[in-house]
Amino acid sequence: HAGPEKKDSKLAMAAPPRGGTLLAGGRQFACAALALALVAISPVRADYTYVSTSDGAKHPCAPQYHLTNTTEAFHKMNAQAVIVRDEDGTCEAENADGDIARSSFTFNAADLVAVSGKIAVIPGSACLFGTYESEDGDYKDPYIYYLMDFQRRVDAVVDAGAVGVIWGEGRAGKIPEQMVGHITSGSYNQAVPVCTMEKTHFDTFTSSGTLSSIDTMHIPMYRDVDEQFPYPRLTYLTVEEPWKPGGPNGYEFPMPSKTATFGPTAAAATEAELVAAEFVPACTKDEYEECAVNCWAKVSDGTLDPFPFTQDLTGKIALFADPEDDDDEDDFNYGCFPHFSSWAKLAQDAGAVAIVHGTRADVSNWYYAGPYQVPFDLTIPFFSLMRPHTEMLEHARDESRAHGSHYLKLKTQEIAGGAGPDYFADAEVEFGPAPVLVWRDDADHFYCDAGQAVFNPAPWLGLPLPSNGNRLVLMVPSDECAAANDGDGACGPCLAGGASTQFAQLWARVGGVSTSINASATVDGVAVAQSSDVLADARAAFGNDFIAVVFLEDFSCFTSYEEYAAVAEATGASASLLVMPDSPYLAPHMYAVADVAPGQSLRRTKPVFSVTFACAMRALHGATDARADLPAIDLDGDAAIGPHAHAAGYYVPNTSEMEETAFSLLTAPDGVCGFDGDDDERFMCAAGQANFNPVSHPAVRAETLLVRTAEECQSWWTCLQCDRLADEAEETQTYLRYLDFEEEPLLKVDVAGRVVFVMERDLRCAHPYTNFVRDMEANQALGVIVGLESANVETLTASAVPFNTTVPTFTLRNEDALAFEAALLSGAEVSVVLPEIVAGAADEEGIAQASVSAGNLRLGKNHGGTFPGSDSGGSSSRPKIGAGEIVGFFVLVGVIIGVGVAALAVRRSSATGQRLVPAWLRDAGRGMRSFGGSPNAPSAERGTAAGAGAS
Numbered sequence: 001h002a003g004p005e006k007k008d009s010k011l012a013m014a015a016p017p018r019g020g021t022l023l024a025g026g027r028q029f030a031c032a033a034l035a036l037a038l039v040a041i042s043p044v045r046a047d048y049t050y051v052s053t054s055d056g057a058k059h060p061c062a063p064q065y066h067l068t069n070t071t072e073a074f075h076k077m078n079a080q081a082v083i084v085r086d087e088d089g090t091c092e093a094e095n096a097d098g099d100i101a102r103s104s105f106t107f108n109a110a111d112l113v114a115v116s117g118k119i120a121v122i123p124g125s126a127c128l129f130g131t132y133e134s135e136d137g138d139y140k141d142p143y144i145y146y147l148m149d150f151q152r153r154v155d156a157v158v159d160a161g162a163v164g165v166i167w168g169e170g171r172a173g174k175i176p177e178q179m180v181g182h183i184t185s186g187s188y189n190q191a192v193p194v195c196t197m198e199k200t201h202f203d204t205f206t207s208s209g210t211l212s213s214i215d216t217m218h219i220p221m222y223r224d225v226d227e228q229f230p231y232p233r234l235t236y237l238t239v240e241e242p243w244k245p246g247g248p249n250g251y252e253f254p255m256p257s258k259t260a261t262f263g264p265t266a267a268a269a270t271e272a273e274l275v276a277a278e279f280v281p282a283c284t285k286d287e288y289e290e291c292a293v294n295c296w297a298k299v300s301d302g303t304l305d306p307f308p309f310t311q312d313l314t315g316k317i318a319l320f321a322d323p324e325d326d327d328d329e330d331d332f333n334y335g336c337f338p339h340f341s342s343w344a345k346l347a348q349d350a351g352a353v354a355i356v357h358g359t360r361a362d363v364s365n366w367y368y369a370g371p372y373q374v375p376f377d378l379t380i381p382f383f384s385l386m387r388p389h390t391e392m393l394e395h396a397r398d399e400s401r402a403h404g405s406h407y408l409k410l411k412t413q414e415i416a417g418g419a420g421p422d423y424f425a426d427a428e429v430e431f432g433p434a435p436v437l438v439w440r441d442d443a444d445h446f447y448c449d450a451g452q453a454v455f456n457p458a459p460w461l462g463l464p465l466p467s468n469g470n471r472l473v474l475m476v477p478s479d480e481c482a483a484a485n486d487g488d489g490a491c492g493p494c495l496a497g498g499a500s501t502q503f504a505q506l507w508a509r510v511g512g513v514s515t516s517i518n519a520s521a522t523v524d525g526v527a528v529a530q531s532s533d534v535l536a537d538a539r540a541a542f543g544n545d546f547i548a549v550v551f552l553e554d555f556s557c558f559t560s561y562e563e564y565a566a567v568a569e570a571t572g573a574s575a576s577l578l579v580m581p582d583s584p585y586l587a588p589h590m591y592a593v594a595d596v597a598p599g600q601s602l603r604r605t606k607p608v609f610s611v612t613f614a615c616a617m618r619a620l621h622g623a624t625d626a627r628a629d630l631p632a633i634d635l636d637g638d639a640a641i642g643p644h645a646h647a648a649g650y651y652v653p654n655t656s657e658m659e660e661t662a663f664s665l666l667t668a669p670d671g672v673c674g675f676d677g678d679d680d681e682r683f684m685c686a687a688g689q690a691n692f693n694p695v696s697h698p699a700v701r702a703e704t705l706l707v708r709t710a711e712e713c714q715s716w717w718t719c720l721q722c723d724r725l726a727d728e729a730e731e732t733q734t735y736l737r738y739l740d741f742e743e744e745p746l747l748k749v750d751v752a753g754r755v756v757f758v759m760e761r762d763l764r765c766a767h768p769y770t771n772f773v774r775d776m777e778a779n780q781a782l783g784v785i786v787g788l789e790s791a792n793v794e795t796l797t798a799s800a801v802p803f804n805t806t807v808p809t810f811t812l813r814n815e816d817a818l819a820f821e822a823a824l825l826s827g828a829e830v831s832v833v834l835p836e837i838v839a840g841a842a843d844e845e846g847i848a849q850a851s852v853s854a855g856n857l858r859l860g861k862n863h864g865g866t867f868p869g870s871d872s873g874g875s876s877s878r879p880k881i882g883a884g885e886i887v888g889f890f891v892l893v894g895v896i897i898g899v900g901v902a903a904l905a906v907r908r909s910s911a912t913g914q915r916l917v918p919a920w921l922r923d924a925g926r927g928m929r930s931f932g933g934s935p936n937a938p939s940a941e942r943g944t945a946a947g948a949g950a951s
Contacts, residue, residue: 047262048377049195051166051205052215059205060375061166061195062176065188066221074119074164074193074216081119081166081211084111084157091127099130100289101145107156116161119216121206124170124199125149128289141181146288148182154194164193164216168202173296175342176375178222193221198375200300222373228418229368230259235420236594237356237383239396240271240409251396251495253563254594255389256423257356259415260369260382262341267381267415270317270353274393274408277318277347277355278310279334286335295336299346307350314351317410318343319397321358321390324490340369345376354412355382358390381415388491388557391484395492425592425602427454433587434609434631434639436577438472440623446723448619450577450631451610452639453561453590457603462632463574469543472619472626475571476505477554479522484557491557499563499570502555506538506571508546512624515541519571535572547628548573549616553581561590565608575607575630579616587612607633614764618719658689658795661842663785663810664833666701672819672830673812685832687785688811689842690796692770697808697837699850700782702860704832705754706824707746708739709762719765726775735775737765741825749869752780753861755832759787759821770805777807780867782860783834784809787817808837831863 050058085108094101103125129145141147154165169176176196180188193216197205205211220226236254282304283295298304309318320334320343337346340357347355359366366386385393393408400406413420433449440446463470481502483489494502504520505528517537518528531537538546548568558564561578568576580587587610592602609630619626631639662684668675673685713722725736734745756776766772773784786809788794793813812820823830835842836856850857852864859865 047264047372047374049219049373049375051195051219053205053208053210054213055208055210057204057208058218059197059201059208060377061197061201061219062178062375063219063222063373064179064190064194064196065223066193067189067223069220069223069226071163071193071221073117075220077215077217078213079119079164079216081121081214082111082115083121083206083211084108084115084160086123089125091125095130097130097133099145100127101130102152103127103149105153105156107160112157112160115157117163119164119166119214120157120160120162121166121168121211122153122157123168123202123206124153124196126170128171128292130289131287142286143288144182147179150179150196151182154190158191162192165190166195166197166202166205168197168206169199171292171296172199173298173300174199174292175337175339175345177339177342178371193219195219195221196375201375220373222371227261227368227370227372229261230263230419231417232419232422232424233258234423235259235383235413236423237385237389237413238411239393240411251392252498252566253560254423255385255392256559256593257383257385257420258366258368259419260340260344260384261372261418262344262370262374262378263382263418264379264415265418267354267379267412269412269414271409271411272315272317272353274319274356274397274410275311275313275316276397277313277320277343277352279337280304280308280310283308283336284334286338291336308346309350312351313347316352317354317356317412318347318350318352319356319358319393320347321394322360324360340382341371341374341376341378344378344380344382345374348378348380352380354380354410356393356410357382357384358393359384360387360390362387381412381420383412386559388484388495388559391490391492392495392557393492395490395496398492399496421594423594425454425594427591429454429637430589431638435641436609436611436615436631437629438615438619439625439627439629440619441625446618448611448615449587450615451587451589452637453565453592453608453610454637455562455565455590455592455602455604456607456633456637456639457605458633458637459635460607460633463545463547463630469545470627470629471508471510471542471546472549472577472623472628473506473508473538473542473546473571473573474549474551474620475503475554475568476507476523478502478504478520479525481555481557482524485554494555494557499566502567503571506534506542506548508542509624509626510541517541538572545574546572547630548576549579549620550576551579551581551616553579560593561608561610562593562604565604565606568608569604569606573606575609577616577628578608578610580610580612587615603637609639614719617717618723621720656691656795656797658691658841660793661687661689661810661835662844663687663835664847665830666833667829667831669823669826669828669830672823673816684844685812685816686793687842688788688793688795690805690809690811691840692773692796692805693808693837693840693842694804694806695837695840697806698856698858699836699847700755700808700832700834700858700860701863702753702755702782702831702834702858702865703862704757704785704820704824704830705750705781706741706821707756707758708741708743710737710739713737713765714762715764722765738775747869748779751776752869753865753867754781755783755785755834755860756781757785757787757820757824757830759817760789770803773805773807773809774803777805781807782858783807785820785832786811787820788812788814790814808834808842810834810842 048060049063050060052058086105087108088104088106090104091100092102092104093099105125107122127149129143129149131142132140132144134140134142150167154167157165176198178188179196234256235258237257238254239251282298283291285291285295295304295308299308334343337343343357344355357369361367363386366384369382369384393410396408400408431452431454434452436448436450438446438448477485478494478501480489480497481494484491484494504523505516505518507514507516509515517534518530519534521527521530548571550564550568552558552564555564555567564578565576578590590608590610595602607630619628631641633639665673665675665683665685673683675683710722710725712718712725722737733749734747736745738746740746740750758772776784784807786796788811791814794811796809796811820830833847833850835844835847836850837843846856852859861867861869
């Protein structure tokens with residue numbers, strides 16, 4: 001939620017505005033298929049494509065789609081080309097509105113004969129084609145007549161035997177494009193190599209008199225699989241000019257940006273004024289005829305002044321901003337030039353030093369501009385921004401206009417190898433979870449795993465826990481930031497003022513009394529009494545060492561964790577907890593972004609930890625005096641157990657991965673772990689271990705018991721109620737939070753002498769999750785088997801808890817777990833032999849030799865052991881327990897999952913009012929339970945684990 005993803009799950013090239021974006025007049029262009037999937041290709045790029053003639057002249061030409069980059073017949077240093085003349089070209093009005101829908105042409109018969117085996121050079125039509133008016137259910141590209149006329153001419157010479165085609169635009173000033181809007185076959189490939197030229201270049205080419213030998217080696221044909229995306233994936237821009245009255249800069253963080261695939265391989269860093277690149281009215285139409293007569297022709301002959309923008313771009317950075325409302329037909333201003341590469345060419349011709357495309361995208365639809373091949377030599381870089389920074393720049397620009405001596409200056413970074421420096425700061429480490437102990441009141445406390453930040457101070461001694469300190473204080477966003485979250489405002493007013501203006505109120509319960517400090521004159525639009533000294537009043541109300549609690553969903557304009565940290569620091573808090581949205585699992589490791597202040601330390605002065613939404617809700621909901629014990633931070637930046645938790649007996653978590661093991665299946669229906677019912681052969685189930693298992697434990701032969709969970713324990717929204725069930729059942733003979741197959745509270749006596757089997761999927765509230773093992777072992781369970789949601793066997797990792805588990809725990813991959821569960825639900829007996837634990841690890845090889853007499857085998861109920869509820873080792877009076885389910889053990893995945901460049905800001909959809917959650921959170925329910933994915937890294941390349949995106 002907090003920043004651009006490090007590794008996009010959608011690393012796709014952007015379709016141009018014509019590629020699925022509404023243009024003026026409400027018509028939608030059909031080139032959406034220009035969005036390209038990321039592939040790895042050769043690092044060699046051939047952006048500038050041209051044909052050379054024997055006189056040494058280069059004639060720019062735009063390659064079209066073809067199955068292969070090159071063909072033996074077309075791509076030669078001395079290819080032969082033949083001009084195919086049109087002897088009888090006329091324009092025909094053939095649609096109901098009388099628009100020109102096609103041209104008639106008659107290619108010279110001798111030329112058609114001569115072109116066989118050669119490259120055909122053909123002119124496009126000069127007709128002023130009509131623009132197709134799409135109706136409901138009848139969508140076609142608005143330029144369909146122009147495109148189909150192009151295809152008819154190409155097909156005619158291909159039928160005559162041409163091995164390739166060089167086609168020239170029929171109207172001066174029309175910039176060549178990828179001609180695909182008319183193709184409905186599913187493949188955009190032309191039958192032979194085809195490239196298209198702007199009319200002026202085509203006329204020069206055909207009049208050169210040197211077509212008998214041309215060099216076509218610099219126009220490889222276009223294939224989407226050849227798109228090469230810049231690396232690093234993200235670079236950044238910075239605001240350099242203090243545009244605010246009195247300064248300094250309101251926005252101090254780097255703005256993540258993507259460079260176009262057609263950009264220059266190298267470009268110097270630049271600081272320049274940012275100005276809006278808006279086309280003159282004549283070029284804002286999307287009708288072919290109007291563009292041809294009033295825009296393209298005048299751009300070509302230089303009669304548009306300024307050229308062709310409303311203001312001078314010389315020495316400036318040109319901002320092309322998408323409309324604020326995608327449904328506003330009148331808000332588009334690029335109708336005649338709907339392609340990113342066209343903007344780049346025109347801005348460069350107008351003297352701009354860089355181009356910034358301000359999109360309205362969040363991470364899920366923030367693409368790279370392309371295609372990588374263009375028929376002009378671009379030397380200035382092209383960057384794209386996400387919505388929050390587009391809005392921030394627009395706001396800053398408007399503020400600057402209101403102050404005559406101010407203007408908005410941006411700095412672009414040096415481009416090398418087609419990419420800028422990495423948006424993310426270098427970090428070689430990824431820390432595991434940090435234990436945070438939370439007090440809801442003097443007696444009620446619980447533990448949370450928290451994610452760490454590479455930018456935390458190191459060392460940091462932690463906070464004391466006096467009677468008036470370490471209080472959790474909720475930070476309420478400013479009205480401007482809240483409006484941007486709700487879709488009622490833009491990110492500009494939220495971001496521009498800086499951290500001190502981004503929160504409106506601090507709130508906490510102090511001794512059960514609601515207490516607030518107002519940092520703004522309005523909170524949620526209501527006038528309030530504003531504090532004259534927020535920092536002093538906050539310390540007086542909440543204590544000197546209060547901890548700011550920041551819900552990420554309250555600040556959807558932020559795109560880096562450090563922005564959340566900065567606004568928390570602005571409250572005067574001694575530390576902060578960042579609450580991850582909507583997930584019980586994700587407490588991610590947090591990365592830093594590029595240092596935009598040279599010489600400044602990467603580390604902040606106050607520590608930041610991430611916690612799950614469930615943790616925060618349990619801490620704040622109904623608490624009389626919520627506080628937290630934060631871990632200390634060592635010199636290496638890694639957190640240790642907090643001083644108070646350590647004194648209470650809590651242990652540092654263990655996150656080491658362990659080798660796969662197995663346990664023996666004695667009795668089970670066919671199909672469980674592949675079991676075929678052959679009792680004469682010992683059958684083994686592949687299993688994962690738990691690194692919190694006891695140092696030693698005998699092998700166990702016992703029945704398995706399935707456990708279910710109460711409804712209150714199946715959602716992190718109701719964990720408080722689940723906690724109360726556990727408290728109420730402490731002195732009873734039943735587990736109120738665990739149920740039998742009849743959905744009645746599970747008798748504790750039924751657990752004795754059995755191995756408990758639970759599914760990982762439903763129990764969301766047993767945190768720390770080793771508590772489940774403790775609940776079972778407290779009533780003489782002999783072991784625990786956890787059925788994973790993962791397709792792979794995985795290690796369970798230890799939570800920091802003030803006890804050691806005394807029985808072994810193992811995991812099953814999902815396929816085997818489902819079969820296990822189904823067998824137990826059917827009432828079938830499933831008995832197992834768990835391996836002996838030696839030096840903390842399972843000894844599966846010793847299962848066959850384990851025996852009671854040797855002291856390394858323990859027998860369970862109905863297998864010779866005597867336990868409560870058994871009759872001389874017999875069965876319990878209770879029937880088999882039904883499907884039990886539990887979520888929550890930290891799972892250390894074998895392969896670290898990358899979260900998908902690109903965790904970015906989340907915003908509400910203005911159309912639906914629903915929150916759009918980024919890709920890095922969607923799959924957060926799986927992955928490495930003890931580590932998390934970084935929103936700075938939206939699906940981060942640097943590692944992470946908790947998945948990449950949310951729904």
